[in-house]
Amino acid sequence: MIPRHLAQLFQAVASGEMTPEKAAQAIEAQQQGFAETGGFAHVDLHRRNRCGFPEVVFGLGKTADQIEAILHTQIQHGQGCLVTRVEPTVAERLRSVFPEGVHSAMARTFRKAGPEAEGPKVGRVVVVTAGTSDLPVAEEARVTAEAWNCEVTLLADVGVAGLHRLLSRLDRLSDADALVVVAGMEGALPSVVGGLSSCPVIAVPTSIGYGANFQGLAALLGMLNSCSSNVVVVNIDAGFNGGYVAGLIARRAGQARAGVDGKSD
Structure with missing residues (x-):
């Protein structure tokens, strides 16, 4: 058990918030x-x-x-x-x-x-959505990456039907350690983003789309067949998985920078 947690248990027992028996059970649970x-x-x-x-x-x-x-x-x-x-x-x-x-x-x-x-933010994640309808999945990714204590920004509604919207915001992608790209319909956006960035792109297909979208299967298959080599794909509507992997990658990148320059991001 981490010393900080032991100290918290001892304080809880001393203040009467926890019985010694409960504290003993907590220590035993940590050991097993x-x-x-x-x-x-x-x-x-x-x-x-x-x-x-x-x-x-x-x-x-x-x-x-x-x-x-x-x-x-x-x-x-x-x-x-x-x-x-x-x-x-x-x-x-x-x-x-x-x-x-x-x-x-x-x-x-x-x-x-x-x-x-606790502590300063470590690593940078940008979550990108093709459309506004993809926001619930994108928000799940954002919350998850923030739980990793990463610096997270959201770039919404920049799908390929209006590519100029994405191109005008490329500066938002340039310093990211990992990108989460959320898209439904035909799922083309991750390939485009992958071809414009040098970091890992975690593609998240959504079930948003008309009948031939097959509840996200069309987007999933399109992303799996991406010709952008830095694109990997998680399951349909799996914003949590996209945010988790992005947070894991970004934290490692941020910690590596901190080790080089001697300070946290």
Whole structure:
């Protein structure tokens, strides 16, 4: 267990906020690497140690009681929390229980920042959308990359049907460590962006489009067949995956710069 978390437990016991028995259970859970929660979840407490980021909760299909219990477990063990695909009624419950958390209705996320988000921003991510209809998926990517403590900017509605909109904003892409490009319809935008930038491009196909779009399959196949060599693709509507990978790449790039110039970004 990280010394800072031990100190927090000791302070909670000293102030009467936590019983010694609860503190002992928290220490035991940290040692075994997971915490049994409510008979319906085993919260992975070592995910941050292994992967750099705490376990993320997929909210779809979980009840408000289940998500609340999982978040309490994460917070008790000194971790931040990110829930994706949060239903409106569940989000209302989480806002009341965790008032310090932030809910994004468009991204369908709920986030309570933890120690991993402390300190200066590290790495630069730009999220690009082809159209306004792609914003919910793009916002999920943005929230996720911000949870990595990256500097994130959003460039919306610059699809290939009006290419001059993108070309007039190329300066926004030039200093990015990773780009997340979100598009539906035929999914052409990531290839264009990939041909105009030197960093990794994470393409996110969306289910936005008319019938022959096949709920995002056409965009997915178009992106998989991209002739831009720096484009990789995640699943349909998977904004979380795009933002997660971009955050991972950007943080490594930012940390490398900090190691060279002796300061954080």
